[in-house]
Amino acid sequence: DVQLQASGGGLVQAGSSLRLSCSASGFTTRDYNFGWFRQRPGKLREGAACISNNDGTTYYADSVKGRFTISSDNAKTAVYLDLNSLVPEDTARYYCAIDLYPSVRQTLTEGYYDYWGKGTLVTVSS
Numbered sequence: 001d002v003q004l005q006a007s008g009g010g011l012v013q014a015g016s017s018l019r020l021s022c023s024a025s026g027f028t029t030r031d032y033n034f035g036w037f038r039q040r041p042g043k044l045r046e047g048a049a050c051i052s053n054n055d056g057t058t059y060y061a062d063s064v065k066g067r068f069t070i071s072s073d074n075a076k077t078a079v080y081l082d083l084n085s086l087v088p089e090d091t092a093r094y095y096c097a098i099d100l101y102p103s104v105r106q107t108l109t110e111g112y113y114d115y116w117g118k119g120t121l122v123t124v125s126s
Contacts, residue, residue, distance in 0.1 A: 002026040002115040006096045009120030014088060016124075020081040022096030022117060027077075033099040033106075034072055034079035035113055038092035038122075047108025048094070049081060059106035064090075086124045095119040 008020040020036070035050040049060045049070035058070050069082040079096055097113035104112075 004096050004115055004117035006117045006120040009122045011123045013125050014086055016086055018083045020094055023078045024098055027100055029100050033102045035097045036081045037095045040092040050108055057106055088124045088126050091124045093119040093121050
């Protein structure tokens, strides 16, 4: 079965940086998209960033654009999210997901993603 394991969350101070990692396994396709989503307390889950394994293109939600950076390592089938200039509003559980059958290269529409990890919690103190 396809498995995704996210790590790197923790408690950090506002203004600091953090790297989240997610490793994926159990699939054979060479064309896929990784996405990072987050769910803040009391809010619906929202997309943060995504990246195409095919051509490396990225897309960011307005809420994180300019502060977060998504990257991937194709050899390791891993995706990373670098969180910079963190603010308390970034406190959330962050989920990685994979779209194994991409029809578009950039999307944060949850329905396109086939498998999800359990997430990693990021808490940003004031």
